[in-house]
Amino acid sequence: xxxxxxxxxxxxxxxxxxxxxxxxxxxxxxxxxxxxxxxxxxxxxxxxxxxxxxxxxxxxxxxxxxxxxxxxxxxxxxxxxxxxxxxxxxxxxxxxxxxxxxxxxxxxxxxxxxxxxxxxxxxxxxxxxxxxxxxxxxxxxxxxxxxxxxxxxxxxxxxxxxxxxxxxxxxxxxxxxxxxxxxxxxxxxxxxxxxxxxxxxxxxxxxxxxxxxxxxxxxxxxxxxxxxxxxxxxxxxxxxxxxxxxxxxxxxxxxxxxxxxxxxxxxxxxxxxxxxxxxxxxxxxxxxxxxxxxxxxxxxxxxxxxxxxxxxxxxxxxxxxxxxxxxxxxxxxxxxxxxxxxxxxxxxxxxxxxxxxxxxxxxxxxxxxxxxxxxxxxxxxxxxxxxxxxxxxxxxxxxxxxxxxxxxxxxxxxxxxxxxxxxxxxxxxxxxxxxxxxxxxxxxxxxxxxxxxxxxxxxxxxxxxxxxxxxxxxxxxxxxxxxxxxxxxxxxxxxxxxxxxxxxxxxxxxxxxxxxxxxxxxxxxx
Numbered sequence: 468x469x470x471x472x473x474x475x476x477x478x479x480x481x482x483x484x485x486x487x488x489x490x491x492x493x494x495x496x497x498x499x500x501x502x503x504x505x506x507x508x509x510x511x512x513x514x515x516x517x518x519x520x521x522x523x524x525x526x527x528x529x530x531x532x533x534x535x536x537x538x539x540x541x542x543x544x545x546x547x548x549x550x551x552x553x554x555x556x557x558x559x560x561x562x563x564x565x566x567x568x569x570x571x572x573x574x575x576x577x578x579x580x581x582x583x584x585x586x587x588x589x590x591x592x593x594x595x596x597x598x599x600x601x602x603x604x605x606x607x608x609x610x611x612x613x614x615x616x617x618x619x620x621x622x623x624x625x626x627x628x629x630x631x632x633x634x635x636x637x638x639x640x641x642x643x644x645x646x647x648x649x650x651x652x653x654x655x656x657x658x659x660x661x662x663x664x665x666x667x668x669x670x671x672x673x674x675x676x677x678x679x680x681x682x683x684x685x686x687x688x689x690x691x692x693x694x695x696x697x698x699x700x701x702x703x704x705x706x707x708x709x710x711x712x713x714x715x716x717x718x719x720x721x722x723x724x725x726x727x728x729x730x731x732x733x734x735x736x737x738x739x740x741x742x743x744x745x746x747x748x749x750x751x752x753x754x755x756x757x758x759x760x761x762x763x764x765x766x767x768x769x770x771x772x773x774x775x776x777x778x779x780x781x782x783x784x785x786x787x788x789x790x791x792x793x794x795x796x797x798x799x800x801x802x803x804x805x806x807x808x809x810x811x812x813x814x815x816x817x818x819x820x821x822x823x824x825x826x827x828x829x830x831x832x833x834x835x836x837x838x839x840x841x842x843x844x845x846x847x848x849x850x851x852x853x854x855x856x857x858x859x860x861x862x863x864x865x866x867x868x869x870x871x872x873x874x875x876x877x878x879x880x881x882x883x884x885x886x887x888x889x890x891x892x893x894x895x896x897x898x899x900x901x902x903x904x905x906x907x908x909x910x911x912x913x914x915x916x917x918x919x920x921x922x923x924x925x926x927x928x929x930x931x932x933x934x935x936x937x938x939x940x941x942x943x944x945x946x947x948x949x950x951x952x953x954x955x956x957x958x959x960x961x962x963x964x965x966x967x968x969x970x971x972x973x974x975x976x977x978x979x980x981x982x983x984x985x986x987x988x989x990x991x992x993x
Contacts, residue, residue: 616669803841822872
């Protein structure tokens with residue numbers, strides 16, 4: 468029996484052509500409510516969506532036959548990925564299908580801001596002739612500050628350079644070499660804010676980027692700056708931007724995304740100098756055709772041959788490799804996540820060492836998992852497929868080494884991140900129970916299984932540390948699950964990995980950092 472796919476959102480008809488030519492049966496049912504979707508989803512092997520369909524845990528629970536969900540686009544916020552993974556459902560997206568379209572929209576908004584085109588159009592069509600009212604500015608010679616210089620940001624930079632603008636970029640993962648290659652100057656955020664005549668945001672929405680443009684940041688900008696956001700709502704505190712517009716600190720803003728969407732009401736609507744569009748970044752015929760064809764091809768490949776491309780929750784590996792690789796993929800992801808969460812300066816390179824039995828596995832999948840772990844704290848959309856591309860875009864050098872067995876373990880993996888300031892390494896292996904373990908951090912031996920909520924500390928190996936942190940936890944009702952220690956020598960440098968039942972609060976983290984002998988404290992999530 469031929470596989471069967473449900474297309475539940477409006478896709479280009481080219482997707483239907485792909486399924487038809489590949490022998491995939493399909494139904495197009497757009498606009499289903501949750502109850503209707505839940506009632507029929509059990510009849511399908513694949514679900515093709517854009518952003519309207521919500522593949523919730525309840526929908527997935529009713530999908531008895533579902534093998535793959537394909538998202539025509541990059542964002543997968545409308546899909547419950549943990550629920551899909553638990554059911555063995557592959558979730559695919561098309562991470563690069565609409566990059567040019569989004570970049571072009573950002574440039575269009577930038578130029579529209581400079582020349583006040585929307586307001587001038589409305590005025591002129593109303594029979595007015597307010598030539599002196601709409602005095603604009605040239606973009607030639609002006610400085611564009613790009614926050615987030617990945618795939619889309621680098622395209623915006625290229626187009627801006629074509630307009631004879633100067634471009635500065637803030638991106639912790641952008642190497643100096645990559646910045647030189649694409650013709651931008653890499654700077655810190657405060658420097659960008661102070662120098663930019665225009666600011667364009669192209670970063671995902673993460674804990675580190677949420678509200679990155681707030682009142683504090685806006686006070687650091689050049690007076691009269693103009694701001695463009697075609698990335699994600701939530702990067703800008705809209706109330707703070709409104710105040711900055713009213714004071715004249717910001718001369719104009721063009722927004723394609725908003726904190727709450729669809730944006731029926733917003734404090735910025737109707738303000739002079741503000742341009743708003745309804746999330747049109749990917750809304751071109753070419754982009755929609757590209758992502759529709761790509762997702763259909765990917766879904767057909769998987770349903771017919773088992774090939775996996777652009778999966779956000781599974782590596783590109785064969786069915787035969789999967790059972791053996793799975794725990795080692797988890798180890799690689801955890802090592803990467805461990806290092807990524809502790810990396811605060813620009814990444815220059817990543818070195819991966821595979822020894823013994825692990826060196827004989829499909830190390831490409833392990834490398835992809837490790838890179839995804841490193842990049843995910845900053846680039847929330849990073850996955851095992853996109854991570855190698857994202858690393859190359861940022862000029863992050865990758866070194867892979869395989870060697871025979873060394874030491875007491877039959878096989879282990881070591882990940883080293885090279886930043887502008889230091890090197891940091893972490894090593895791990897998989898025990899016979901199939902669970903990953905950390906076996907070394909910064910050349911200090913220890914053995915620890917990682918849990919969902921961890922606290923990592925470095926401290927001087929002096930008496931009193933364990934008692935002090937235990938007392939602090941007790942006073943703040945933090946319950947410890949496991950406590951792992953290591954040191955390089957008596958009285959030297961020591962580390963601790965502490966698993967707790969609930970996330971460490973900002974207040975408790977601040978107190979830990981003030982304890983005697985503590986040099987670094989960072990909460991980690993896995």
